[in-house]
Amino acid sequence: METKTSVLKNVKPTGKQDMHGNWGFGITFENGDSGLLNSKSDQIGSIGFVVGKEVTYNIERKLSKAGNEWFKITRPEKGLQPNTSFTQPANNGSNNNVQDQIIRQSSVKAAIDFMIGSGVNLKLNSLLETADIIFNYCKNGLNNKPSEIAKEPEPFGTPIENDLPW
Numbered sequence: 001m002e003t004k005t006s007v008l009k010n011v012k013p014t015g016k017q018d019m020h021g022n023w024g025f026g027i028t029f030e031n032g033d034s035g036l037l038n039s040k041s042d043q044i045g046s047i048g049f050v051v052g053k054e055v056t057y058n059i060e061r062k063l064s065k066a067g068n069e070w071f072k073i074t075r076p077e078k079g080l081q082p083n084t085s086f087t088q089p090a091n092n093g094s095n096n097n098v099q100d101q102i103i104r105q106s107s108v109k110a111a112i113d114f115m116i117g118s119g120v121n122l123k124l125n126s127l128l129e130t131a132d133i134i135f136n137y138c139k140n141g142l143n144n145k146p147s148e149i150a151k152e153p154e155p156f157g158t159p160i161e162n163d164l165p166w
Contacts, residue, residue: 011025
């Protein structure tokens with residue numbers, strides 16, 4: 001594979017999709033290079049190149065199953081450029097609060113699913129205790145006291161009585 005730069009001369013849709021659902025486009029450059037570029041969309045604007053503009057592209061020689069030569073055109077990988085570095089955004093603590101809220105919401109949902117599936121009596125306090133146990137496990141792993149992890153809010157087999165407001 002070779003990376004080159006040239007002015008895009010022509011783009012022609014092939015009108016065909018490959019086995020991955022990508023649409024093909026015949027691409028011709030001013031320097032004489034030509035090949036096939038694939039895109040998720042059948043719209044010419046989706047290829048990321050503009051006719052008449054200088055573009056940087058990768059070109060790779062390929063052989064078809066029949067032994068015919070063709071060239072695959074791709075856009076260069078986007079990423080960090082040389083002599084640049086990643087800077088971690090400042091964390092003022094609000095990100096941790098958001099993460100805790102996401103874990104807490106997921107824990108409540110998991111507690112509801114667990115309790116309904118187990119036939120446990122759905123009382124709000126029991127639900128919140130179960131959600132808290134799940135939250136603490138997600139947040140801290142097995143650093144909790146074993147008695148807290150094994151704690152069951154209500155005995156199994158209790159008839160379902162729902163005191164939840166919804």
